[in-house]
Structures are given as C-alpha cells and as structure tokens.
Amino acid sequence: MASAKESAPDHKGLFGLQVDGIEIPNAISVSGLEKGTGIVEETVIDTKTGLPFKRKTPGTRTAPVVTLVRPADDKSKVLIDWVKAAETGDTGKMYKNATIEAKDPSGKTTKRYNLTDAWVSSYKVDDFSAGSDGAATETVTIQCTTLEIE
Template sequence: MLTGDTFSSNTFVIELGKFQVETVQDVSGLTLEQDVVETRQVSSTGELIVRKQPGSRRTGEITVTRGMDKSTAFTDWIKETLVNADLDSARQNITISLKNAQKETVRRVNLTNAWASRWEGPQLGAANSGTATETVTITYEDITIE
C-alpha cells in the first residue's frame, strides 16, 4: 500500500469476546470523544480570561446492522442483557479489525466492557421485498485505536 492510499471501509471483521460475528452489514458511531473543561477568570485589570483544557474521556455507543440469519452466537449475546438482565456475563471486549485487500489487519478498534443496550428488529410487511435486518446498539466503557 502506497503512502496516501486509504483503507477500504467495506473490509472489516467484528470479534465479540471469543467468537467472530459471522455477518455484518454496517457499523456506525465509532467515535473517540473527550469533555472540554472551560475556566473563566478575570485578571487584575478586569480582562476576561477563558482557558480550555481536556476533561474526562467519554464512553460511547456504536450501532451494528446485520442481516438476520440462522447464526445464534450474536443473538445469544444480545439476549444476555436485554432478556436475561445478566450484565456481568454479557460484558465483552469487542475488536473491530479493518483489513486491506490481502485480508491482513491494518487497524484495530477495541471497545472495552461492551454490552447490547438496544435491539431493533426488521421492518416486516407483505409488500416488502428487501432483506430482514436487525440493528443493535452496543454501549462500551472505553475505546482504543491501534
């Protein structure tokens, strides 16, 4: 890969704890944020001084969209929190790996202590001819980029 070539956004893998999610259509919401702390003071001459500094890192959420299929590993994990209310066993570390054209990992995004906080099923209708997809909101406590 030459300098300046960017990674393709359609070649990626999601690893959830000990297993790889078989099929994924879309991942959105990958953000790394930090609070901004603003301090306002007045100098001895009456001049307003505004200073900004970094605060705490923010936790976040991602949204995963995937076609509904007979695979149960991802669905079982979602049920741990949303149905069984077992957050202790549901918390998993998730790795999203971006791949190059040779299917080699070129960048990793790690989400720590992630769990499913929302599930949305497919839109069903007799006149629909599209595929059935599910959307899962995953909440995490920390994000690191390698």
C-alpha cells in the same frame, strides 16, 4: 460451545465483529466509532492584567455508542446470548470486550477498533415484508467504556 467463527453468508470487504474472541461476521455498516473528551470551561484571572478570561481544558472522556448493522437471517448465538444477558442485567455475562475489524476485499483485517466493557443497549430487526426484495437486517447498539484503535 460456539466455534471461533460462526458460519454465515460471505460479504467480503466489509466489517466483522468479535465478542470475547469469537467472530460474528458480515457486518454491513458500523457507525459511532469516535473518541472524544468533554470540555471544561473555567474562568481564570490573568495575573498581568487582573482581568478574567475563559480557559477551556479537556474533561472526562466520552463513552462511544457504536451501531452495527448486519444480516438478520444470519444465526449468531453469541450475539443473541449477549443481547439476553443485557436484557436480564446479568453483569457477569453482559460486559464483553469486543473488536470491530475493518477488512479489505480479500478478507484481511486492515484496522481494529477495540471496545472495552461493551454491552448491547438495543437490538432491532427490520420489519419483514412478503413483497420485499432485500434481506432483513438487524441493528445492534453497543455501549462501551473506551474505544482504542489499532
């Protein structure tokens, strides 16, 4: 069973990811944290003038697509199991509630972004190069139904 916090190098002041309450630390970057709705445009007749005009109203909510980048040398069984569940289409294990936490330099959480019915749609590890000075990273693309901000 995974511990409540997996061990990893310390990257203070960044982001953390929790999947079903288990922390996967050390995110380097997060993108795609946005909410929105589609726009429905309809033609309406003005009752006073009888002339048509276009009215825009909110449509369906758009589903966020979140991208997370983190160190590839960091072992995370929870993340790898999540990727495997999505690859195999195991609906009982692939849909998770996840939270991305913004943290200050002391490690204190400053804001939470809760993802509902989240699943991994893409997993990529940077190319490895013998002459490279930088650590390899892994990029995880997460689809979800809703994004709520705390």
